[in-house]
Amino acid sequence: MPTHSGLNVELPEIEAPPFDLMRVPGVGAFLGWRHARTFLQIPLLIVSVLMVLHGLLGPSLAPKNLATTLTWLHFRGVLALALLAAGNFFCLSCPFILVRDAARKIFRPRWNWPRALRNKWLAAGLFVLILFLYELFGLWASPWWTAWLILAYFAAVLVIDGLFKHAAFCKYVCPLGQFNFVASTVSPLEVAVRDQDICARCNTKDCIRGRREPASDLVVLQRGCELALFQPRKFGNMDCTFCLDCVHACPHDNIGILSRLPAGELLTDTFRSGIGLFSRRKDMAVLTIVFTFGALLNAFGMVSPVYVVERWLGKLLHVTHKAPVLGVIFAFFLLVEPTVLLGGAAWLTQKLKGSPRKLVPLMVRYSYALVPLGFGMWLAHYGFHFFTGILTIIPVSQSAAASLGLTFLGKPRWLLTGIPIRFVQPMELGFVVLGFLGSLLVTHRLAEEDCEASPMRAFIPWAAVCVVIGLAAAWLIFQPMEMRATFMMSN
Amino acid sequence: MRHGFKTVELRRVSLRTGLFYVKHHGFALLFLTAAMVTSNCSRTSQAAAATVVEKHAAPQPPHIGPNTITFRLVNGSVPVSGAMVQLEGDMTHAGMAPVFGSAKEISPGQYQGELTLTMQGDWVVLMHITLPDGRKVEDQMNVNGVQAK
Numbered sequence: 001m002p003t004h005s006g007l008n009v010e011l012p013e014i015e016a017p018p019f020d021l022m023r024v025p026g027v028g029a030f031l032g033w034r035h036a037r038t039f040l041q042i043p044l045l046i047v048s049v050l051m052v053l054h055g056l057l058g059p060s061l062a063p064k065n066l067a068t069t070l071t072w073l074h075f076r077g078v079l080a081l082a083l084l085a086a087g088n089f090f091c092l093s094c095p096f097i098l099v100r101d102a103a104r105k106i107f108r109p110r111w112n113w114p115r116a117l118r119n120k121w122l123a124a125g126l127f128v129l130i131l132f133l134y135e136l137f138g139l140w141a142s143p144w145w146t147a148w149l150i151l152a153y154f155a156a157v158l159v160i161d162g163l164f165k166h167a168a169f170c171k172y173v174c175p176l177g178q179f180n181f182v183a184s185t186v187s188p189l190e191v192a193v194r195d196q197d198i199c200a201r202c203n204t205k206d207c208i209r210g211r212r213e214p215a216s217d218l219v220v221l222q223r224g225c226e227l228a229l230f231q232p233r234k235f236g237n238m239d240c241t242f243c244l245d246c247v248h249a250c251p252h253d254n255i256g257i258l259s260r261l262p263a264g265e266l267l268t269d270t271f272r273s274g275i276g277l278f279s280r281r282k283d284m285a286v287l288t289i290v291f292t293f294g295a296l297l298n299a300f301g302m303v304s305p306v307y308v309v310e311r312w313l314g315k316l317l318h319v320t321h322k323a324p325v326l327g328v329i330f331a332f333f334l335l336v337e338p339t340v341l342l343g344g345a346a347w348l349t350q351k352l353k354g355s356p357r358k359l360v361p362l363m364v365r366y367s368y369a370l371v372p373l374g375f376g377m378w379l380a381h382y383g384f385h386f387f388t389g390i391l392t393i394i395p396v397s398q399s400a401a402a403s404l405g406l407t408f409l410g411k412p413r414w415l416l417t418g419i420p421i422r423f424v425q426p427m428e429l430g431f432v433v434l435g436f437l438g439s440l441l442v443t444h445r446l447a448e449e450d451c452e453a454s455p456m457r458a459f460i461p462w463a464a465v466c467v468v469i470g471l472a473a474a475w476l477i478f479q480p481m482e483m484r485a486t487f488m489m490s491n
Numbered sequence: 492m493r494h495g496f497k498t499v500e501l502r503r504v505s506l507r508t509g510l511f512y513v514k515h516h517g518f519a520l521l522f523l524t525a526a527m528v529t530s531n532c533s534r535t536s537q538a539a540a541a542t543v544v545e546k547h548a549a550p551q552p553p554h555i556g557p558n559t560i561t562f563r564l565v566n567g568s569v570p571v572s573g574a575m576v577q578l579e580g581d582m583t584h585a586g587m588a589p590v591f592g593s594a595k596e597i598s599p600g601q602y603q604g605e606l607t608l609t610m611q612g613d614w615v616v617l618m619h620i621t622l623p624d625g626r627k628v629e630d631q632m633n634v635n636g637v638q639a640k
Binding site: 062064069073140389396414416 | 613
């Protein structure tokens with residue numbers, strides 16, 4: 001195993017990558033361009049501004065507004081499909097960071113992010129909060145609130161990264177970023193070192209330290225990784241925003257966007273720069289649990305049975321307001337269900353002598369195996385909206401242009417929608433099955449590590465969890481879609 | 492000057508002072524402006540030439556398939572006859588095709604039409620009305636909780 005000369009630590013060996021996006025003619029040259037990120041961010045910033053303006057000043061009906069149509073149909077769909085097909089390219093193009101970088105030319109952040117908050121607890125909480133607010137206020141149906149959500153995001157980035165150094169918002173706060181980080185563990189591309197031997201001979205560590213003006217240490221010529229990921233010891237996509245700062249900083253041109261086995265990073269519990277060991281990160285395990293079970297919860301909000309449950313809970317609790325009812329549903333999906341399923345599987349693994357680990361460490365370790373399944377469910381859900389409504393952006397844009405007196409796009413063709421549901425439903429099922437198989441594979445690999453002699457002892461309980469979640473996901477897909485009604489409130 | 496943002500005064504101050512204001516008050520100003528603009532602009536409406544009243548959908552609860560939309564069009568308390576009415580049904584969630592129909596006058600000032608709703612969930616029915624004198628009136632009603640048959 002190669003040893004890093006400067007840090008005297010063992011480095012993981014990697015096989016020669018078969019594909020490097022940075023070596024693709026044209027694409028590599030573009031991504032290697034210093035302003036590539038800005039070039040990608042500017043169009044998204046312009047679209048964001050248009051969405052906010054149309055959300056605040058345009059039609060109040062969601063299907064006729066750019067804010068709701070782009071946010072809840074197109075953006076989510078493209079995001080999930082990009083994560084599936086490539087990697088975390090949304091964070092690369094994040095318009096919030098473009099504004100932050102501009103603001104930092106005026107604001108100089110003074111403080112380091114508080115040590116007590118250097119984990120994913122806050123981010124996991126905010127992830128749950130976003131899901132909760134989405135249901136409570138019906139964000140999908142409100143251009144006004146969707147626009148304010150975007151503005152609030154810009155404000156949060158500016159305040160947090162205006163006060164705290166590095167990428168505190170991305171790493172510790174941004175719920176959307178956390179979604180991307182977790183989902184990108186199953187992506188086929190990764191920003192990674194091409195040749196570890198070159199890193200072993202490197203003395204400058206520019207990939208993490210950045211480059212500064214020789215005459216003045218205060219002048220940063222090129223940022224290093226703001227998320228504290230040291231490339232030679234980085235493993236996988238967790239916490240990587242694909243910002244390519246490390247690519248630009250590396251003086252040896254030794255960092256690329258390399259192909260890898262999707263979800264391969266979940267197959268092993270190795271030390272990861274900036275993260276540590278997955279098995280020791282309860283906060284990160286909770287984030288993955290929110291990610292996985294949140295996928296079921298978010299989809300459950302769209303199907304008919306949710307209204308039966310809501311009405312029943314409303315009567316049981318003697319309440320007419322949605323918040324307490326939603327609170328109970330969220331507690332069931334994000335607390336009770338994971339505790340019962342993961343706790344039960346961990347207990348059974350111990351009983352079968354499948355692992356010497358204790359109960360909670362077992363739950364933490366195997367929670368990561370559920371990520372492919374959770375991502376499959378998110379893909380199925382977001383893919384449904386995206387594919388069935390992909391063309392709606394045309395009439396909404398025509399309508400928005402017409403409202404400004406711009407008629408060159410023609411009259412809105414409101415009947416343009418997308419692919420019929422009967423064709424999209426098999427795709428949804430395919431995503432879930434793919435995720436299910438991925439989770440089974442990861443579970444089996446972890447079980448092999450835990451119980452080399454008889455991996456089935458550890459595998460069976462966790463495979464059962466995958467089966468339960470997979471069946472729940474498949475059941476959700478075949479429920480009649482409701483397109484998010486407010487049934488409880490209207491009765 | 493310390494608490495104000497009058498344009499004329501701001502022109503006189505130096506770049507450094509300007510940056511000071513942007514730095515310390517920029518975000519508050521931005522959000523205050525956005526809030527003022529949006530609260531004034533997006534929720535205003537002109538005085539209507541006619542008003543839509545007594546809107547309702549049948550059956551109750553509404554279901555997938557044909558649903559009857561009925562409403563009265565009045566100017567003050569006087570029924571407005573002879574209007575052309577186009578109905579449009581949209582789901583509250585983006586991504587679904589709208590449905591269209593028309594309404595006919597069934598008695599003086601009372602209009603009725605049919606819309607075939609295609610999916611369970613919440614719908615909004617828009618009424619695009621052209622008055623006999625050519626003026627346009629727009630109104631809408633919520634048709635929530637559309638069920639399977």
